[in-house]
Amino acid sequence: MTAVLEISGLRKTYRGRKGVRKALDGFDMVVEAGQVHGFLGPNGSGKTTTLRTLLGLIKPNDGRMTILGQEVPRHLPQVAGLVGAIVESPQFFGNFSAETTLSLLADAGGVNPHRVPAVLELVGLRDRAKDRVKTYSLGMKQRLAVASALLKEPKLLILDEPANGLDPGGIREMRTLMADLAASGMTVLLSSHILGEIQLICDSVTIISAGRRVAAGSVSEVLASHTSATVKVRLEPGVDLPGAVAILRAAGAVIPSLEKDHFTVGNATNPAQITKLLAEKQIYVSELTPVSADLEDVFLKLTGTAPVDGANRQVDQVAAETQGGWGQ
Ligand SMILES: Nc1ncnc2c1ncn2[C@@H]1O[C@H](COP(=O)(O)OP(=O)(O)OP(=O)(O)O)[C@@H](O)[C@H]1O
Numbered sequence: 001m002t003a004v005l006e007i008s009g010l011r012k013t014y015r016g017r018k019g020v021r022k023a024l025d026g027f028d029m030v031v032e033a034g035q036v037h038g039f040l041g042p043n044g045s046g047k048t049t050t051l052r053t054l055l056g057l058i059k060p061n062d063g064r065m066t067i068l069g070q071e072v073p074r075h076l077p078q079v080a081g082l083v084g085a086i087v088e089s090p091q092f093f094g095n096f097s098a099e100t101t102l103s104l105l106a107d108a109g110g111v112n113p114h115r116v117p118a119v120l121e122l123v124g125l126r127d128r129a130k131d132r133v134k135t136y137s138l139g140m141k142q143r144l145a146v147a148s149a150l151l152k153e154p155k156l157l158i159l160d161e162p163a164n165g166l167d168p169g170g171i172r173e174m175r176t177l178m179a180d181l182a183a184s185g186m187t188v189l190l191s192s193h194i195l196g197e198i199q200l201i202c203d204s205v206t207i208i209s210a211g212r213r214v215a216a217g218s219v220s221e222v223l224a225s226h227t228s229a230t231v232k233v234r235l236e237p238g239v240d241l242p243g244a245v246a247i248l249r250a251a252g253a254v255i256p257s258l259e260k261d262h263f264t265v266g267n268a269t270n271p272a273q274i275t276k277l278l279a280e281k282q283i284y285v286s287e288l289t290p291v292s293a294d295l296e297d298v299f300l301k302l303t304g305t306a307p308v309d310g311a312n313r314q315v316d317q318v319a320a321e322t323q324g325g326w327g328q
Contacts, residue, residue: 094134
């Protein structure tokens with residue numbers, strides 16, 4: 001596969017009241033052709049700074065970026081026509097209809113006017129195309145923004161939070177739209193906080209935390225390599241569950257949850273050890289199942305942004321989570 005987008009060692013610092021802030025601290029990203037690539041990170045981790053830098057809106061301090069093989073920002077004029085982007089919520093004139101807005105944009109950008117009805121159809125605004133934009137819902141304005149980015153039939157589409165403000169039906173339609181665009185050969189880079197959506201829509205993902213890449217790869221690879229060794233344990237009916245938990249805890253097991261009829265072991269890198277330890281005390285396991293992580297678990301773990309009981313986590317505050325194995 002060829003990379004449509006490559007970023008390596010990107011650095012951007014801002015000077016502020018409290019001195020220098022590293023918004024990007026040697027960030028790397030690769031997006032392969034024809035993929036829908038998710039760009040994930042907590043608030044303030046550097047996503048918008050990355051996208052703005054890529055589009056030549058911010059000057060980086062260091063690093064290398066290429067779009068479609070061309071080094072940017074130096075060759076941005078050569079590739080600008082092949083990139084559609086919505087990085088900041090675009091402002092549309094409320095008294096114009098979507099059709100007029102897109103026709104004006106097509107005209108200004110030298111785009112064939114036939115693209116206007118085509119993109120209106122694609123984003124699902126056909127039936128409201130003649131209504132004034134000020135009568136649109138947030139989600140409809142979002143669709144219009146996507147339509148404007150699609151006008152010039154870009155090879156790379158960059159969308160910052162495209163599902164913002166969309167209802168579940170709208171999110172599902174956006175998902176179908178992304179899949180259709182990717183199937184037509186377009187590469188889509190999508191930043192989002194809706195992790196379930198990223199998991200459903202994206203082929204691959206980059207996770208950023210504090211200006212650095214903390215994970216990258218296909219969604220399944222990222223999930224597999226960061227799935228914690230958690231197993232769910234069910235015992236024969238009538239067995240003293242807290243007693244069994246105490247035996248395992250004494251041997252070093254971490255038990256994140258104890259329910260009425262089962263418990264979980266969070267550091268079960270060797271699950272056989274659980275059955276062995278309990279069987280030695282004549283306690284028999286009736287079910288032992290791995291608990292698979294979803295993207296939200298991986299995200300919270302890698303970015304250190306899981307909620308902490310009784311604390312209000314502050315922006316920029318990350319908690320490093322370390323979890324050792326047990327029973328090796
Ligand atoms: N113009 C600026 N001046 C100073 N600091 C800035 C500026 N723009 C961004 N930053 C800082 O850089 C860091 C990264 O910000 P950025 O907007 O890229 O994050 P983000 O991942 O897009 O966050 P969010 O998900 O909240 O939109 C933050 O700490 C932010 O405060």
